[in-house]
Amino acid sequence: MLTIIASPGSYIQGPGQISRLYGCCLKLGCKRAYIIIDKFIYENYKENISSGFEAAGAGFEMSVFSGECSEREIERHCKSIGECDIIIGIGGGKTLDCAKAAAYRLQLQTVIVPTAASSDAPCSRLSVLYNDDGSFDKYLPLPKNPDIVVADTQIIAQAPARFLASGMGDALATYYEARACLRSSSQTMAGGKCSMAAVTLAKLCRDTLLTDGRKALLSVKQKCCTPALERIVEANTYLSGIGFESGGLAAAHAVHNGLTSLNECHHMLHGEKVTFGVLTQLALENASDEEFEKIVLFCRKIGLPTTLYELGLANVDDERLLSAAKLACSDQDTMSNMPFEISPADVLAAMRLADSISRSIQQGRCDK
Numbered sequence: 335m336l337t338i339i340a341s342p343g344s345y346i347q348g349p350g351q352i353s354r355l356y357g358c359c360l361k362l363g364c365k366r367a368y369i370i371i372d373k374f375i376y377e378n379y380k381e382n383i384s385s386g387f388e389a390a391g392a393g394f395e396m397s398v399f400s401g402e403c404s405e406r407e408i409e410r411h412c413k414s415i416g417e418c419d420i421i422i423g424i425g426g427g428k429t430l431d432c433a434k435a436a437a438y439r440l441q442l443q444t445v446i447v448p449t450a451a452s453s454d455a456p457c458s459r460l461s462v463l464y465n466d467d468g469s470f471d472k473y474l475p476l477p478k479n480p481d482i483v484v485a486d487t488q489i490i491a492q493a494p495a496r497f498l499a500s501g502m503g504d505a506l507a508t509y510y511e512a513r514a515c516l517r518s519s520s521q522t523m524a525g526g527k528c529s530m531a532a533v534t535l536a537k538l539c540r541d542t543l544l545t546d547g548r549k550a551l552l553s554v555k556q557k558c559c560t561p562a563l564e565r566i567v568e569a570n571t572y573l574s575g576i577g578f579e580s581g582g583l584a585a586a587h588a589v590h591n592g593l594t595s596l597n598e599c600h601h602m603l604h605g606e607k608v609t610f611g612v613l614t615q616l617a618l619e620n621a622s623d624e625e626f627e628k629i630v631l632f633c634r635k636i637g638l639p640t641t642l643y644e645l646g647l648a649n650v651d652d653e654r655l656l657s658a659a660k661l662a663c664s665d666q667d668t669m670s671n672m673p674f675e676i677s678p679a680d681v682l683a684a685m686r687l688a689d690s691i692s693r694s695i696q697q698g699r700c701d702k
């Protein structure tokens with residue numbers, strides 16, 4: 335049996351690391367960095383980033399990300415790269431995916447710097463492309479993972495709490511999807527079967543969320559870097575990143591991709607929609623009441639949506655939900671990695687059941 339474990343060359347996590355990016359370029363033998371950066375980070379951390387390069391007399395250029403990781407945006411950066419010999423992406427998941435895609439097209443090395451622990455994208459050899467209107471376009475598989483991933487916990491502690499919670503929703507899916515791929519013996523994103531390492535990291539990821547998730551969320555609300563936050567940053571970014579890529583995706587992310595076609599959900603973050611995907615997958619698997627209750631209560635504690643109402647779909651009719659379910663079951667998606675046949679009608683029924691179970695679990699959110 336073929337198993338493949340994919341990971342970044344190095345994963346660096348700690349406070350203040352954003353000022354040391356020049357050292358990463360040096361390690362990789364590069365001289366001039368092209369930095370794709372979120373507008374907010376550019377406005378607030380420009381000096382922290384540039385100081386290291388300027389002190390070393392090294393060249394760099396910063397280009398602010400447009401907000402959508404689309405073919406058009408990737409092309410724009412590829413055209414303005416000039417003499418730069420390495421791409422650094424600093425910001426949220428879409429910025430990082432754009433940096434990875436541009437580096438791949440230009441055959442350059444990449445340093446990836448997530449400024450929130452909001453998804454498991456940073457470590458992966460994958461970019462998710464969207465259309466300019468925000469709807470899902472396609473997965474762009476890359477030949478290698480980022481050369482270095484740098485998580486500056488001091489910056490991540492300043493990010494909105496909702497981003498961290500969303501990252502936990504994304505990370506929560508990792509174990510359930512890897513478990514499905516293990517059962518179905520499906521091929522993972524890394525190209526082999528689910529390995530022992532991947533499923534173990536995925537399980538550690540889920541257990542860490544359940545143990546430290548709430549404390550980490552409260553830490554971010556106080557803008558404090560605590561041991562719980564550090565553990566959740568590692569879970570959301572590294573454990574989930576390796577876990578999903580080498581463990582495989584299944585129903586939860588397929589449902590997420592289906593939901594991106596519904597305008598009412600466009601304001602929801604990736605991990606928030608994935609959370610509902612996890613609950614839908616549990617409904618498809620006919621999970622026990624205990625498992626449902628554990629997950630729904632955890633999600634409520636950290637403010638993740640568990641009902642159609644909370645996703646903005648209070649009045650959605652079956653026809654529209656079925657259109658999302660059909661997309662979730664399309665050939666290009668990962669629904670087929672589930673260990674049994676699933677039709678769009680099954681997905682629709684599972685979404686309705688997940689919503690209904692969540693509504694029936696009456697305990698309120700602990701953080702509100």
Ligand SMILES: [Zn+2]
Pocket residue numbers: 453454504587604608
């Ligand atoms: Zn995800």
